[in-house]
Amino acid sequence: MNAATRYRLLNNFTILISVIGVAIALLDSGFTLPTWLQQVFHIFYLVIIFLSFMVTAGRYIYTKKPLTLNKVAVFDALTSIAIIILLTAHFTDLVRSGLSAAVDGFVAIKIAVFVTFVRELSDHNFNLNRTFLHPAQFFILSFLVVVLVGALLLMMPNATTQPLSFVDALFTATSAVCVTGLS
Structure with a gap:
């Protein structure tokens, strides 16, 4: 399997888990869940964001063209900066709470998952x-x-x-x- 095929599969997988992540974030926000399940969801959110950064980096590593400053690159840079700011806010709140607080009150990580979903969905080419x-x-x-x-x-x-x-x-x-x- 060549690198382009692996990248496409990883991209499709990232879109799928980001859709699942948005659904879980809605479930997590809409219902009162046990603390252990919220912590599992928290780890899942971090996995989604990590895979999204890998796919975004792969988008520019596996391209044959030189890196140019186009709309997609600017959008990727802005969403990456937004996700980094949201993660910083999330982990700052987590450290302030003593690392033992329930994660249900942290909205920044859920917003980062939603931004990841939007970024991954915007990169996908749909055949209309x-x-x-x-x-x-x-x-x-x-x-x-x-x-x-x-x-x-x-x-x-x-x-x-x-x-x-x-x-x-x-x-x-x-x-x-x-x-x-x-x-």
Whole structure:
């Protein structure tokens, strides 16, 4: 297997685990979890960020072209700096708390995972030529998906001060997506 194929596989794997990382960060933020599970998630977040840095470095090491200052390189540099700042803030808070505090209050590491997800997803080339849906159908489907995901996120225990029914969460999410301001 040549280096380009290994890099592509590593890139696809990093996209997959960053999607899983964002889902776990949402789960971690939305529910009250045991401390040991939060610590496992914390280690998983760090693995995601480490793999992302490896893939980003590989993007420039395995390229045949000389390094140029283009939009992608600037975006990679800015997101890398942002992740380093977030990790510094995270570990500063962790050291201040005596290394024994629960990691559920640290938002910086979850934001770093989300930035990693955005960076890895933006590097991936999606082939939109073989579409299965008409653009109008895709537009309607995207609204439905965003509304349903928003309703599910609103139903998480830590999302509201009192439990919401599915109908109320669906109404609020639909109102937010359609920018009607009904709720």
